Amino acid sequence: MSGFGSVIFSVDFIVTTIRVMTPILYAALACMVFGKGGIDAIATEGIMLFAALTGVLGSYFTNSAVIGVLTAAATGIMLSYLFGYITISLRSDPILAGIAINTLAAGFTVFIVYMITGSKGSTQALNTPVVPSIEIPLIQDIPFVGEVLSGHNLLTYIAFLSVLGLSVFLYKTPSGLRIRTVGESIDAANSVGINVRKYQYMTLTIAGIMAGFGGAFMSLG
Amino acid sequence: MKVNSLAILDVIRVLVAILVALAIVFLMIFLISDTPLEAIGYMLMGPLTSLRRMGNVVEAMVPITFTGLAVVMLYRAGLFNLSMEGAFFIGSVAATASALSFNLPPVINIVVACICAMLAGGITCFIPGFLKVKCKANELVTSLMLNYVMLFLGLFIITQFFFDPEMNATYSYKFPDSMFLPRILEGTRINIGLFIVIGATLVLWFILHKTSFGYKVTLVGSNGTMSRYSGIKSGAIIMGSQFIGGMFAGLGGAVELFGMYRRFQYTGLTRYGWDGILIAIVAQHKAEYVPFAALFLAYLRTGADIMSRNTDIPYEIITIIQSVIIVLISAKVILLSARKKLIVKEVKRAELGGGV
Numbered sequence: 001m002s003g004f005g006s007v008i009f010s011v012d013f014i015v016t017t018i019r020v021m022t023p024i025l026y027a028a029l030a031c032m033v034f035g036k037g038g039i040d041a042i043a044t045e046g047i048m049l050f051a052a053l054t055g056v057l058g059s060y061f062t063n064s065a066v067i068g069v070l071t072a073a074a075t076g077i078m079l080s081y082l083f084g085y086i087t088i089s090l091r092s093d094p095i096l097a098g099i100a101i102n103t104l105a106a107g108f109t110v111f112i113v114y115m116i117t118g119s120k121g122s123t124q125a126l127n128t129p130v131v132p133s134i135e136i137p138l139i140q141d142i143p144f145v146g147e148v149l150s151g152h153n154l155l156t157y158i159a160f161l162s163v164l165g166l167s168v169f170l171y172k173t174p175s176g177l178r179i180r181t182v183g184e185s186i187d188a189a190n191s192v193g194i195n196v197r198k199y200q201y202m203t204l205t206i207a208g209i210m211a212g213f214g215g216a217f218m219s220l221g
Numbered sequence: 222m223k224v225n226s227l228a229i230l231d232v233i234r235v236l237v238a239i240l241v242a243l244a245i246v247f248l249m250i251f252l253i254s255d256t257p258l259e260a261i262g263y264m265l266m267g268p269l270t271s272l273r274r275m276g277n278v279v280e281a282m283v284p285i286t287f288t289g290l291a292v293v294m295l296y297r298a299g300l301f302n303l304s305m306e307g308a309f310f311i312g313s314v315a316a317t318a319s320a321l322s323f324n325l326p327p328v329i330n331i332v333v334a335c336i337c338a339m340l341a342g343g344i345t346c347f348i349p350g351f352l353k354v355k356c357k358a359n360e361l362v363t364s365l366m367l368n369y370v371m372l373f374l375g376l377f378i379i380t381q382f383f384f385d386p387e388m389n390a391t392y393s394y395k396f397p398d399s400m401f402l403p404r405i406l407e408g409t410r411i412n413i414g415l416f417i418v419i420g421a422t423l424v425l426w427f428i429l430h431k432t433s434f435g436y437k438v439t440l441v442g443s444n445g446t447m448s449r450y451s452g453i454k455s456g457a458i459i460m461g462s463q464f465i466g467g468m469f470a471g472l473g474g475a476v477e478l479f480g481m482y483r484r485f486q487y488t489g490l491t492r493y494g495w496d497g498i499l500i501a502i503v504a505q506h507k508a509e510y511v512p513f514a515a516l517f518l519a520y521l522r523t524g525a526d527i528m529s530r531n532t533d534i535p536y537e538i539i540t541i542i543q544s545v546i547i548v549l550i551s552a553k554v555i556l557l558s559a560r561k562k563l564i565v566k567e568v569k570r571a572e573l574g575g576g577v
Contacts, residue, residue, distance in 0.1 A: 042361075086548050086552065089554070090548070090552035090553070090554050090555070091552065091553040091554050092548055092551040092552040092553065093551045095301050095361065096498070096502065096547055096548075096551040097547075097548060097551065099495060099498055099547060100543075100544035100545075100547035100548045100551075101544065103495065103499075103540050103543050103544045103547070104540055104541060104543075104544035106540060107537035107538070107539065107540025107541070107543075108537065108540055108541060110535065110537045111535050111537040111538055111540075111541075114535040114537070115253065115535070120535065120537075
């Protein structure tokens with residue numbers, strides 16, 4: 001048992017856990033926002049996969065990791081809108097639409113990778129700049145705590161800040177309240193004069209950005 | 222008459238969706254490929270060029286027909302149960318376990334293995350239905366998660382008890398020779414699984430159209446409140462329908478395993494379950510159309526495979542067709558006004574004719 005304990009409380013273990021946790025946290029945040037906005041979140045998987053790919057491509061073609069991340073976030077928003085258009089405007093079943101987007105992502109990303117690199121496996125052939133790690137001043141000098149808290153990827157810190165930001169946004173701002181109202185009951189929101197479509201697309205935007213960041217972390221982090 | 226013209230409209234919807242999807246893909250091929258006409262030719266006509274390729278179509282059709290039938294049954298009760306993926310997988314695991322554990326005479330051993338697979342698949346799909354009825358748990362979430370439970374449970378069973386150390390991968394021991402489904406056509410791998418799948422289709426059609434259980438399932442799925450008021454035990458009906466649906470998926474796992482493989486060699490989920498959803502949608506959730514929808518998908522797949530081996534277009538372009546078809550068929554807005562007009566017209570005609 002002592003071996004087990006020393007593994008769990010080692011710095012490497014905690015740092016690795018936080019790294020592995022980051023994309024899951026982004027995915028969960030995206031699903032949470034979808035859920036609060038009353039939109040089924042099946043498509044998150046496909047959105048993240050697409051964002052991971054476009055993140056690499058954006059980073060490769062502009063030679064800038066920041067633009068790569070922004071490309072991924074933009075992809076997330078676009079696909080999220082596509083999903084919203086299919087479910088809200090075309091009134092397709094959200095579960096089926098999600099399955100459609102996930103199917104498309106699973107194949108189409110491989111398709112694009114094959115078209116660009118000539119291999120189906122990965123984008124290893126593309127030499128891309130990655131998102132830098134951040135050393136936090138002062139904190140990094142504290143023993144143990146500094147090693148655990150400092151030196152993570154920039155996107156990991158953004159993920160944790162997003163948790164804070166989203167909880168404030170959803171529970172302390174009028175827009176957040178309206179998003180949750182629309183999510184609970186579209187009819188009720190309509191009856192008090194909330195522009196339902198606007199807040200649904202706001203939900204899609206935020207969730208898309210979260211999924212996009214998650215995808216970017218998987219490929220650029 | 223009313224039913225007929227609405228049904229024709231639904232067929233038109235499906236055909237439009239398929240044609241639009243194909244048009245999008247052909248456009249992409251024209252934009253990307255150096256030899257677009259050749260690529261399209263391979264995709265559309267490739268499967269017909271040799272007996273072996275036609276065989277490939279039928280082989281690919283068998284497992285997805287089973288999952289398509291499973292989806293038709295699962296969704297008939299109005300539940301979005303996605304566990305046919307796990308049911309198919311655990312069905313083939315159960316078949317493996319039965320084939321390697323029991324020492325039974327020929328034919329009986331295959332039957333026993335198939336029954337084990339059906340039970341395993343049935344139990345898998347029963348769990349989300351049970352949780353839905355008893356605990357009001359969202360069947361979508363429980364069934365999606367259950368797929369992973371079944372994947373790792375299955376892999377655990379295979380690696381723990383039936384793992385063949387002489388192979389370099391996580392394969393099971395070889396099945397006894399009597400376990401293989403006999404081939405029925407020389408030069409292809411088409412086996413009697415084809416007859417089993419046709420039989421399964423007939424059984425499902427019979428259950429849905431000729432038994433009171435099938436009628437009750439349809440009623441529960443289309444209007445749960447009304448069926449409750451009319452005294453149907455909707456909970457039992459839902460759980461029963463999920464169990465039967467899972468049995469089709471599990472049987473599919475066994476038939477695919479004994480027809481195409483000599484050992485258990487899956488290392489991940491097969492994705493046949495997701496294909497089943499597409500097939501069920503294209504087949505308009507009618508058992509009798511499922512084999513044709515499966516044949517269509519299998520034909521497209523085989524064609525895309527031949528195309529990818531002969532030209533510069535990768536196989537994955539097929540997923541574009543799949544997703545566009547799903548979206549266009551499930552989109553309620555498309556042809557909605559035509560549908561409304563048709564309903565109004567039919568009702569008026571019925572009124573004039575004094576039929577109703």
